[in-house]
Amino acid sequence: MKKPQRDITLRFLAEPQDVNFGGxxxxxAVMKWIDLAAYACSAGWSGRYCxxxxxxxxRFVAPIHVGSLVEVEAKVIYTGTSSMHIALEVTACDPKSLNRRITTHCIVIMVAVDETGQKIEIPKWVPETDADIKQHDTAVRLMEMRKQIGEEMEIFVK
Structure with missing residues (x-):
């Protein structure tokens, strides 16, 4: 069996139709690129539709200008039974200089599903390096925080 792909980088050119009224x-548009990269990464890991x-x-750290070369790096940092936590980092640069700067980062959780839309088991990811272990442990802590935030957000749900 082929080893699952843990990470992927997608590249885009920021086009005029991606620009807001502030230029x-x-x-x-950035969130769409993030979702595309999260999907490609999770599908590569699980071998399934996600x-x-x-x-x-x-976090939107810095603006992206039209004409910029944008890279969205995605990698698995935690796996559950059917879910994958994907860490994403967006960088941008002028394609002539290739002087990259971080613009956005976040976490996306993807779930592998079968043909009927039911959750399906995925390969387990085991951290190997110190950096992997640190990211894995952070993902676990973030799960706990999301539970607390979810409970607090119940007031807004009808």
């Missing part, structure tokens, strides 16, 4: 790439279950902690 920068709008957050919705759906987005959660996107959070998104």
């Amino acid at each position: 920068k790439v709008h957050g919705g 759906v987005t279950a959660y996107a959070g902690g998104i």
Whole structure:
């Protein structure tokens, strides 16, 4: 059996239709690119169709200008039975200089599903390096925080 693919990088050119009224790439376009990379990463790991279950902690650190070369790096940092926590980092640069700068980062949770839309078991990811262990442990802590946030958010749900 082929080893699952843990990470992927997607590249885009920021086009005029991606720009908001302020002249920068709008957050919705960046979030779309993030979702595409999270899907490609999770499908590569699981070998299955995957759906987005959660996107959070998104931080827009710096603007992206039209014409920029954008890279969205995605990697698995935790696996459950059917879910994968994907860490994403977006960088951008002028394609002539290739002087990259981080613009956005977040965590997305994807779930592998079968043909009927039911959750399906995926390969387990085991951290190997110190950096992997640190990211894995952070993902576990974030799960606990999301539970607390979810409980607090119940007030807004009818």
